[in-house]
Amino acid sequence: xxxxxxxxxxxxxxxxxPSTHGVLRLQVRTDGEIISEIKPFxxxxxxxxxxxxxxxxxxxxxxxxxxxxxxxxxxxxxxYVVAMEELMDIKVPERVEFIRVIMGELxxxxxxxxxxxxYGLDVGAFTPFLHMFRDRERILDIFEMTCGAxxxxxxxxxxxxxxxxxxxxxxxxxxxxxxxxxxxxxxNDLLSHNKIFVERTADVGVLPPxxxxxxxxxxxxxxxxxxxxxxxxxxxxxIYDRFDFDVPIGEGIKGSVGDCWDRYYxxxxxxxxxxxxxxQALSQIxxxxxxxxxxxxxxxxxxxSIYKRTETPRGDLGYYIVSDGSPVPYRVxxxxxxxxxxxxxxxxxxxxxxxxxxAILGSLDxxxxxxxx
Amino acid sequence: xxxxxxxxxxxxxVAKLDKLMSWSRSTSPWFFQFGLACCAIxxxxxxxxxxxxxxxxxxxxxxxxxxxVMIVAGTVTMKMALRVKKLFEQMADPKxxxxxxxxxTSGGPxxxxxxxxxxxxxxxxxxxxxxxxxxxxxxxxxxxLLKLQEQILQERPLTRKxx
Amino acid sequence: xxxxxxxxxxxxxxxxxxxxxxxxNNIEDRVVRSKAKAALAKAKRLQKDGSSPDxxxxxxxxxxxSNAPSENPNRMFGDRINQKFPGSLDGDLKDTHIQLKPxxxxxxxxxxxxxxxxxxxxxxxxxxxDMGEDILEARYNLHSMKYRFAIEIRIAIPKNKAEIPSIExxxxxxxxxxxxxxxxxxxxxxxxxxxxRILLPDDWEGWxxxxxxxxxxxxxxxxxxxxxxxxx
Numbered sequence: 001x002x003x004x005x006x007x008x009x010x011x012x013x014x015x016x017x018p019s020t021h022g023v024l025r026l027q028v029r030t031d032g033e034i035i036s037e038i039k040p041f042x043x044x045x046x047x048x049x050x051x052x053x054x055x056x057x058x059x060x061x062x063x064x065x066x067x068x069x070x071x072x073x074x075x076x077x078x079x080y081v082v083a084m085e086e087l088m089d090i091k092v093p094e095r096v097e098f099i100r101v102i103m104g105e106l107x108x109x110x111x112x113x114x115x116x117x118x119y120g121l122d123v124g125a126f127t128p129f130l131h132m133f134r135d136r137e138r139i140l141d142i143f144e145m146t147c148g149a150x151x152x153x154x155x156x157x158x159x160x161x162x163x164x165x166x167x168x169x170x171x172x173x174x175x176x177x178x179x180x181x182x183x184x185x186x187x188n189d190l191l192s193h194n195k196i197f198v199e200r201t202a203d204v205g206v207l208p209p210x211x212x213x214x215x216x217x218x219x220x221x222x223x224x225x226x227x228x229x230x231x232x233x234x235x236x237x238x239i240y241d242r243f244d245f246d247v248p249i250g251e252g253i254k255g256s257v258g259d260c261w262d263r264y265y266x267x268x269x270x271x272x273x274x275x276x277x278x279x280q281a282l283s284q285i286x287x288x289x290x291x292x293x294x295x296x297x298x299x300x301x302x303x304x305s306i307y308k309r310t311e312t313p314r315g316d317l318g319y320y321i322v323s324d325g326s327p328v329p330y331r332v333x334x335x336x337x338x339x340x341x342x343x344x345x346x347x348x349x350x351x352x353x354x355x356x357x358x359a360i361l362g363s364l365d366x367x368x369x370x371x372x373x
Numbered sequence: 374x375x376x377x378x379x380x381x382x383x384x385x386x387v388a389k390l391d392k393l394m395s396w397s398r399s400t401s402p403w404f405f406q407f408g409l410a411c412c413a414i415x416x417x418x419x420x421x422x423x424x425x426x427x428x429x430x431x432x433x434x435x436x437x438x439x440x441x442v443m444i445v446a447g448t449v450t451m452k453m454a455l456r457v458k459k460l461f462e463q464m465a466d467p468k469x470x471x472x473x474x475x476x477x478t479s480g481g482p483x484x485x486x487x488x489x490x491x492x493x494x495x496x497x498x499x500x501x502x503x504x505x506x507x508x509x510x511x512x513x514x515x516x517x518l519l520k521l522q523e524q525i526l527q528e529r530p531l532t533r534k535x536x
Numbered sequence: 537x538x539x540x541x542x543x544x545x546x547x548x549x550x551x552x553x554x555x556x557x558x559x560x561n562n563i564e565d566r567v568v569r570s571k572a573k574a575a576l577a578k579a580k581r582l583q584k585d586g587s588s589p590d591x592x593x594x595x596x597x598x599x600x601x602s603n604a605p606s607e608n609p610n611r612m613f614g615d616r617i618n619q620k621f622p623g624s625l626d627g628d629l630k631d632t633h634i635q636l637k638p639x640x641x642x643x644x645x646x647x648x649x650x651x652x653x654x655x656x657x658x659x660x661x662x663x664x665x666d667m668g669e670d671i672l673e674a675r676y677n678l679h680s681m682k683y684r685f686a687i688e689i690r691i692a693i694p695k696n697k698a699e700i701p702s703i704e705x706x707x708x709x710x711x712x713x714x715x716x717x718x719x720x721x722x723x724x725x726x727x728x729x730x731x732x733r734i735l736l737p738d739d740w741e742g743w744x745x746x747x748x749x750x751x752x753x754x755x756x757x758x759x760x761x762x763x764x765x766x767x768x
Contacts, residue, residue, distance in 0.1 A: 015456055016407060018435040023409055023453060043735040044453045045410055048487045050720070050745060055486050063482065070411035114414075133421035140418075151414060151508055213657050213681060216709035229681065305632070307661065307677050307688065320663045320677070335661040343712045369410055372735060451755050452737045488744055488751040488760060489736060496758060 006031055015044050021118070021361070022368030024342075033353045038346050042371050049373040053332040058084065058158060058299040061332060066152040068334060069370040071114055074107035074143075075312035077156040082237050083308035083319040084158045088301045095289030096160055097239045102173075102281050103146075103155065105274040109180075110139040111313035112267045115365045119264060120191055122362040123200050128191045135183060138176055145172065159295040173282060177275055184272055192265060201264060202255030205348050205360035209258070215347070216340035219315025221364060224250035224266045225258035231311040243280050245273045260363035267365070300327055314338050314365060336370040391529045398441070398467060399525035401430040402518075405440030405464065407457075409447025412474035412508045416446045419511035429518060437463040442521065444514075445498075448476035448483065449491040461498045469525070471517060472500045475507045482507065609685045610634050613654070617644055626692070633675070633688040641691060642701040642727070648678065649706055656680045656687075659707035662714065664721040666747045670695040672721055693723065702728040720745040 013026040023044035029037040049068055053061045065080050066073040078100060085092065117132030140150045147155045147163050155162050191197055207217070209225045222229055230247045232240040248269035250262030301323040309316045315337025322331040341364045349357050404426075408416050420426040420433060434440045437460050449457055461470065472494050475481040480492035494500065501524060504517035614634040618625045621644055626635045636644065648656045660677040667673050676689045691700055702725035704710045714725045715734040722743035725731060732738065741752050751760055 015453065016460060018406060018433075022413070043733075043737070044450060044456075045448065046450055046452070046489050046735040047410075047448055047483050048489055048744070051488065052483065052486050054745075067411055067482070070414060130422045133418065134423065137418070137421075137423045150510065151411060210657075211708075214708045216659060216707070227681075234684075309660070316660075318661050318677070320661055320675070322665065331663070331665055333661065333663045339712065340709050343709060347708075451758065451760070454758055455756060488749075491758065 008036065021366055024366075024368055026345075026357075026361075028354075028357070030354065035349060035352060035354065035357060038349050038357065040342055040345055042342070042368070045368045045372040047369075047373065049334065050332060053329055055328065057327045058301070058329060061329065062157065063152070063154045065334070066154055067369060068373055069312065069314065069317075069336065069338070069367050070151060071367055072107050072111040072313045073152050074103045074155060075111075075310070076317065077153070078104050078238075079308070079310040079312065079317045080319055081156045081158055082310055083306055083321055084299075084301070086308055087304065087306045087321060087323065088158070088296070088299070090159050090294055090296065092160060092294050093289040093291070094239075095286050096291050096294075098281055098285040099161060099165060099291070100156060100238060101240065101243075102278060102285070103143075105277050105281070106139055106142065106173075108274045108313045109271050110136050112271050113139075115313070116187070116191075116264065116267055119362040119365075120197075122358055123197060125191060125194070125197065128187060131183075131187070131190065135180060138179070142169075142172055142176065145169065157295055158299055160293065161291040164291045170282060173278070177278060181272075181275060184268065187268065192268060198254050198261060200356075201260035201359055201363065204255075204260045204352065204356050205363065206256050207258045207344065207348050211347060212258075212344070215344040217315070217344055218337050218340065219311065219313070220266045220270060221263055221315065221341050223248065224262040226250055231309055231316055235309065237308070237310055242284075243277045245277050248273065260359055263363040263365075298327065300325060312337065314367065314370070315341065334370075334373055336373065338364075338366040338368075338370045342366050342371055391531045394530055395526055395528045398528075399522040402441040402469070402522070402525070403434050403439065404431050405437055405443040405460075406433040406435060407443055407445055407460070409445070409449065409453065410476065412446035412476070415508040415511055416444060416473065416514065419514050424511040424515060426515070426518075429515065429522070431518065437461075438465055440464060441467065442469045442471060442518075443498075444471045444473050445477045445494045445500075446473040448481060449494045449497075450489050451491060452489070454491045454494075454497050457494065458497045467530070469501045469521060470494075470498050471502045471504060471521060473504045473514060473517070474509060475505055478503045478505060609687050613648075613685070613687050617648075620647065633690050635690050635692070638691050638693055638700045642703060642706070645703040645706045653683075654680060654685070655682050656685070657682075657707075659703075659709055659713070660686075662710070662717055664717040664723060664745065666721065666745065667692065668747065672698050672723055672746075674700055674717060674723060698723045699726050700724075701726055702731075704728050719743075722746070 008029050008031050011028050011030060013028060015023040015025045025041040025044070027039045027041060028035050047067070049064050052064055062077055062080060065076045069076050113132040113136045117129040120128040143153060144150050145166055146169065147153050207221065207225050209222075209227045212222050212225050212227065218229065226249055228247055228249050231237070233247055248266050250257050250266055252259070252262065253265070254261045303323060303325045305320065305322040307318060307320045309318045317337055318335035320331070320333040320335065321329060324330040345361060345364065349360050352360065406416070418424065431442070437443075443461060443464060445457065461468070472478050476483065476490070477494045480487065480490055483490040484492055491497070502517050502521045504514055506513050509517075608631050610631060610633055611629050614625060614629045617634065617636070621640050624636055624640045624644060626637045648654055656678040658679045658681055660679050663675045665673040665675060671692055672695055673690055673692045677686070678689065679686045693700060698721070700723060702710065702714055704714060704725070704727070711728075711730075712734065714728055715731060717723050718725065718731055719733045719735050720743060733740065736744070740755070742749055754760060
């Protein structure tokens with residue numbers, strides 16, 4: 001019997017598509033259902049963040065950084081503020097540092113909950129999405145109590161914070177932590193060890209560690225490939241060196257090291273580590289300290305440049321800030337982790353079927369606002 | 374009502390066809406999930422467990438043919454504007470547009486130096502309801518959608534204006 | 537922390553290690569309970585591998601921490617680059633960065649990545665800069681995962697002849713970073729396989745992040761700049 005020769009088809013996925021996590025266009029070349037080449041096209045959400053940051057003052061850049069990675073705005077603020085304080089040599093009070101860590105870790109839990117809930121939705125499971133959103137709403141309530149906003153906070157300012165913790169914050173947060181810890185076991189029962197989920201994600205889209213480093217992948221994606229790299233432990237900033245937590249890496253429990261299931265499970269384990277850090281921070285936070293004390297009246301950094309990395313829920317976020325001595329920045333470049341994570345899609349998605357590509361894309365956890373800036 | 378009044382039991386209603394059509398259109402508008410940026414997360418939160426959008430009759434649909442309302446949630450850029458127009462034209466009549474968030478209303482925080490940002494989605498598609506906020510709370514979005522439902526209820530699709 | 541609290545915590549932790557979690561869960565005071573849980577986690581981990589977590593080598597090739605160089609890395613590596621590739625340094629050695637000329641950049645990049653005692657395998661960021669006076673600059677931040685060195689390399693070129701050799705094949709993320717720098721500044725990277733715009737549409741005119749950029753009036757019939765009157 002002879003070989004049937006088909007013809008390759010060029011298809012478009014997006015920019016409007018329910019499972020592309022935003023406005024992303026994927027141009028795929030397929031032979032039947034198997035994909036031979038995939039090219040991502042981005043730029044549908046390019047909002048000129050870098051041009052804006054050259055025309056407004058240093059404090060006014062902070063709301064723009066919020067809107068880049070809109071699922072983890074506290075983490076974006078944190079990165080910018082840490083870079084600016086190192087450039088200007090400002091030392092903030094202890095209480096401010098503790099509050100920043102608390103907010104950063106709460107934001108990490110919220111972001112991972114959304115990422116995992118939406119990943120379940122991509123793969124076909126609707127129930128975990130509703131459960132995870134219910135728990136995420138409780139975290140957003142805590143944020144709303146503190147600074148008034150649910151999604152885009154503008155909370156961390158250069159040299160301090162915009163609001164101090166409200167009365168009753170500790171009780172509410174402890175209640176939330178006590179409520180949330182058993183929930184992780186519930187999510188594991190619902191989704192992680194579910195046979196259908198494991199069949200769809202184990203051994204799919206394996207990312208080898210040297211490819212990952214060459215493509216600049218970082219954060220949970222890199223840790224799932226077996227490389228133990230976490231900026232909070234390896235190049236600590238703020239007061240992360242005082243806390244005691246593990247860095248989970250992927251071990252290939254259900255398949256090979258670095259497959260989609262590993263990337264999913266590393267995020268689940270990271271939520272547990274965040275709960276540990278939160279408990280330690282809440283018990284050690286100093287009772288007094290003014291959060292507005294070291295905010296400079298006029299921000300005029302000395303001439304120079306700085307590149308500083310921090311760990312957001314998506315990976316290493318880097319800010320390259322160049323200052324020429326005036327109150328307006330000369331250049332602010334944001335190096336986003338999702339940009340590098342998306343660039344590796346063209347490499348690891350070849351040879352899989354169409355629905356596997358959706359599973360791989362979901363496991364990389366991209367946010368288009370951060371990629372396009 | 375006249376002739377037919379009180380002739381039947383209470384399980385028969387007599388009304389104009391106009392009112393019946395606009396009533397049925399307003400109480401179950403299915404929305405086209407067109408989430409572009411941060412407002413899309415608040416739209417998802419409005420459709421999730423705490424603020425349930427299904428109780429006012431709305432389900433997310435991913436194809437423009439099956440949807441009645443297009444909620445433009447997020448910043449529209451120049452690259453995307455051509456696609457928004459195309460998708461709006463692919464929707465079947467009757468169709469409505471809700472501009473959610475300040476970016477869709479008038480360009481949002483990017484109005485001044487954003488060279489690639491469309492200053493308001495009403496430049497390319499006709500908008501019925503504007504929901505301001507950055508991002509608007511899910512409750513605000515639900516209020517906007519209820520206003521849209523009131524607006525649809527006022528329509529008289531079968532009558533023609535003369536003059 | 538008072539003596540009784542310490543004793544309470546250590547008793548509870550001992551019982552928990554033996555398997556009885558009730559001792560910790562029954563502690564009334566929330567603060568003390570969370571301290572006990574933290575102490576339990578630490579004790580369990582010390583028990584498991586008997587060493588500090590930094591040296592934990594689970595998984596494949598994990599980088600080891602070596603001592604940070606006592607000398608400034610930019611100066612040290614700038615000197616080594618100058619010795620191996622004479623004439624490539626543009627100006628003298630500085631503390632904050634290494635200034636290079638564009639011609640031999642590709643060879644230098646391959647050498648930096650493959651040399652055994654440097655191993656700069658991670659390109660962090662490429663930033664384009666408009667320095668004014670018709671000079672554009674590309675700044676590369678490099679990092680070594682094994683030895684934890686971090687250096688910055690800057691290459692300056694004139695605006696009318698903006699060309700730098702591409703390092704796309706050396707660090708694969710250079711592909712997208714270089715396309716973005718081309719999109720925003722107009723620096724073309726020679727040797728790049730697929731240099732086209734990445735963030736803006738393909739038929740956009742101009743290089744937006746240059747300081748003398750004038751935004752175009754219309755794009756496919758849509759007016760681009762601020763539209764409505766009285767918004768200022």
